[in-house]
Amino acid sequence: MTGWLSARNIAIVTLVAVLLLLPLYIELGGNRFLLSLFTRIVILAMAAVSLNLILGYGGMMSFGHAAYLGIGGYAVGMLAKEGVVSGFVQWPVALGASALFALVIGALSLRTRGVYFIMITLAFAQMAYYIVGGIARYGGDDGLTVNQRSQFLPPVDLTNKVQFYYICVALLLASVFLVWRLINSRFGMVIQGARSNEIRMRAIGFPTYRYKLTCFVIAGTMCGLAGALLANHTDFVSPSMMYWTRSGDLIIMVVLGGMGSLFGPVFGAMALLVLEEMLPFIIKVVATPLFGEVAARASEYWQILMGPLLLLVVLFARGGIDGLLRKFDRKERP
Amino acid sequence: MTLFIEQSLNGLQFGLLLFLLAAGLTLVFGIMDLVNLAHGSLYMLGAYFAATFAIWTGSFVLAAVMSLFATLLVGMLVEVIAMRRLYGRDHLDHVLATFGLILFFDESVRLIWGPEGMSLPLPSWLNRSVEILPGVQYSAYRLAIIVVTLSVAVSLYLLVMRTRIGMLIRAGASNREMVGALGVNIKLLYTLVFGLGAALAGLAGLMQAPILTVQIGMGENILILAFVITVIGGIGSIRGALVGALFVGFIDTMGRAFFPDLLRMVLSPTAASTAAPALSSMLIYLLMAIVLIAKPEGLFSTSQR
Numbered sequence: 001m002t003g004w005l006s007a008r009n010i011a012i013v014t015l016v017a018v019l020l021l022l023p024l025y026i027e028l029g030g031n032r033f034l035l036s037l038f039t040r041i042v043i044l045a046m047a048a049v050s051l052n053l054i055l056g057y058g059g060m061m062s063f064g065h066a067a068y069l070g071i072g073g074y075a076v077g078m079l080a081k082e083g084v085v086s087g088f089v090q091w092p093v094a095l096g097a098s099a100l101f102a103l104v105i106g107a108l109s110l111r112t113r114g115v116y117f118i119m120i121t122l123a124f125a126q127m128a129y130y131i132v133g134g135i136a137r138y139g140g141d142d143g144l145t146v147n148q149r150s151q152f153l154p155p156v157d158l159t160n161k162v163q164f165y166y167i168c169v170a171l172l173l174a175s176v177f178l179v180w181r182l183i184n185s186r187f188g189m190v191i192q193g194a195r196s197n198e199i200r201m202r203a204i205g206f207p208t209y210r211y212k213l214t215c216f217v218i219a220g221t222m223c224g225l226a227g228a229l230l231a232n233h234t235d236f237v238s239p240s241m242m243y244w245t246r247s248g249d250l251i252i253m254v255v256l257g258g259m260g261s262l263f264g265p266v267f268g269a270m271a272l273l274v275l276e277e278m279l280p281f282i283i284k285v286v287a288t289p290l291f292g293e294v295a296a297r298a299s300e301y302w303q304i305l306m307g308p309l310l311l312l313v314v315l316f317a318r319g320g321i322d323g324l325l326r327k328f329d330r331k332e333r334p
Numbered sequence: 335m336t337l338f339i340e341q342s343l344n345g346l347q348f349g350l351l352l353f354l355l356a357a358g359l360t361l362v363f364g365i366m367d368l369v370n371l372a373h374g375s376l377y378m379l380g381a382y383f384a385a386t387f388a389i390w391t392g393s394f395v396l397a398a399v400m401s402l403f404a405t406l407l408v409g410m411l412v413e414v415i416a417m418r419r420l421y422g423r424d425h426l427d428h429v430l431a432t433f434g435l436i437l438f439f440d441e442s443v444r445l446i447w448g449p450e451g452m453s454l455p456l457p458s459w460l461n462r463s464v465e466i467l468p469g470v471q472y473s474a475y476r477l478a479i480i481v482v483t484l485s486v487a488v489s490l491y492l493l494v495m496r497t498r499i500g501m502l503i504r505a506g507a508s509n510r511e512m513v514g515a516l517g518v519n520i521k522l523l524y525t526l527v528f529g530l531g532a533a534l535a536g537l538a539g540l541m542q543a544p545i546l547t548v549q550i551g552m553g554e555n556i557l558i559l560a561f562v563i564t565v566i567g568g569i570g571s572i573r574g575a576l577v578g579a580l581f582v583g584f585i586d587t588m589g590r591a592f593f594p595d596l597l598r599m600v601l602s603p604t605a606a607s608t609a610a611p612a613l614s615s616m617l618i619y620l621l622m623a624i625v626l627i628a629k630p631e632g633l634f635s636t637s638q639r
Contacts, residue, residue, distance in 0.1 A: 304445065307441065
């Protein structure tokens with residue numbers, strides 16, 4: 001084991017420090033847009049952390065994780081539309097609904113493995129997408145504006161952007177802590193054992209199905225909370241929150257950051273979202289002097305680069321950001 | 335009654351169309367063990383190619399044949415450039431890499447054809463209805479789709495079960511290393527199979543183009559249906575794909591057509607009209623859930639891997 005002063009630990013400490021000090025920087029005259037972007041990053045990082053629990057540690061390749069974002073978000077949105085704005089009602093409902101959905105979907109899809117599991121989770125999430133899009137009362141395909149954010153007891157005020165940001169950061173750190181405690185517990189050992197060799201775990205006498213289902217429900221519930229936060233952040237929910245490409249984005253965050261590493265998904269979420277914001281800009285700056293007007297137009301099509309970039313990461317950098325940091329640490333001490 | 339016959343034929347037509355997609359998907363999975371999310375993009379490309387070639391040549395049939403070859407070529411190209419490097423890797427890698435391909439294809443289409451959709455007009459000899467039974471009119475084009483897909487299904491069966499290439503394909507599905515060791519050019523075989531799957535997807539896309547608008551993202555919704563079908567039918571089984579596709583095609587079409595009326599008998603009209611769209615889109619997933627409870631490996635699972 002490397003000492004405390006490894007590149008990996010330095011990166012993690014820097015990350016947390018940046019997250020905590022960001023509002024201060026903005027107060028001192030930074031770009032206000034950054035706060036909104038980082039709130040979004042923190043919320044989606046939380047969703048990615050929850051996905052990492054089942055994908056990275058549990059080896060369950062769920063391609064429907066965005067469904068919980070939508071369910072959590074819609075729980076807040078629908079209740080707000082019906083006049084229930086208390087967060088003490090909205091958030092537990094968001095958590096409960098996501099947990100229930102995860103329980104049903106998990107109970108069905110965990111009967112299978114491998115490719116079937118990918119396709120089934122994808123199909124069920126898509127079902128949720130179509131159902132929500134079909135409910136005209138809550139906006140259907142057009143989505144639903146959340147007129148009022150969740151209300152809590154006085155000092156807590158979600159409309160205060162800095163305060164909301166800190167609440168998100170606190171919840172993100174809490175979920176990382178929860179995952180850390182989980183994976184180092186007996187429960188977590190069983191889950192990781194089932195990933196490496198499920199038959200052996202069952203032979204020892206662990207009912208792996210029940211363990212995996214519990215893990216699946218925990219991850220879904222955690223992501224439901226992220227969904228409730230997201231609805232409060234954007235003041236808007238729509239079926240596109242749970243479209244399957246969103247689930248794909250979450251998987252990308254986890255893999256980009258490093259599967260099965262504690263802070264990897266946070267790095268991944270930050271890398272992906274910052275890249276999404278920067279790539280059009282980068283293309284414009286780099287290519288405009290070379291190709292002129294054409295490049296300026298091409299920067300609208302930045303996703304054309306995103307796809308191949310993803311392909312390259314898959315082919316050549318499997319460990320993600322966490323893997324790179326570890327490799328760096330290994331080079332440091334021979 | 336007329337409506338019922340018409341809707342059953344629509345269900346049959348849609349089911350057979352879905353079969354083309356699911357067959358390609360299941361073929362590629364069964365033989366190369368490759369999960370291809372970008373299959374829907376090839377479907378989309380087929381439709382775009384057909385719409386473009388129809389403008390260039392002015393002939394619907396010529397455009398269809400040209401776009402079939404174009405998707406075959408694109409499929410083989412994609413296999414040589416990207417897919418080849420993914421064999422034997424984790425399924426998660428396949429999912430991510432092909433997800434990247436989807437982003438790439440969607441954005442390329444936006445760059446080349448622009449964000450607004452296209453339409454593919456039918457020639458006059460297809461754009462009319464024929465009397466199939468006394469007093470029952472049906473669209474000639476949909477009838478043509480049924481004929482074409484049925485003949486493709488039969489020739490696919492003959493290709494896989496009765497020819498030398500088909501024998502190699504089946505052998506490759508059961509033991510890849512052994513086929514390679516026996517001196518078969520497995521690389522070429524894989525490229526061909528992937529191209530064949532792409533061409534099937536392209537065919538489905540170009541045939542669907544006159545019915546729907548040709549637009550970005552059209553492949554993604556239908557891809558999910560193809561997944562549901564492969565899960566129901568059992569991955570790797572073409573027979574399963576056919577049965578699953580017909581089930582899904584029928585239930586989806588019938589559900590949309592008659593479910594709201596059925597619901598109106600039970601619920602109040604307003605409640606029925608709000609619940610119907612949501613519930614009828616759930617039907618096929620319910621079917622999938624039931625199959626999963628009864629047979630987790632699908633109805634016609636072949637692989638014991």
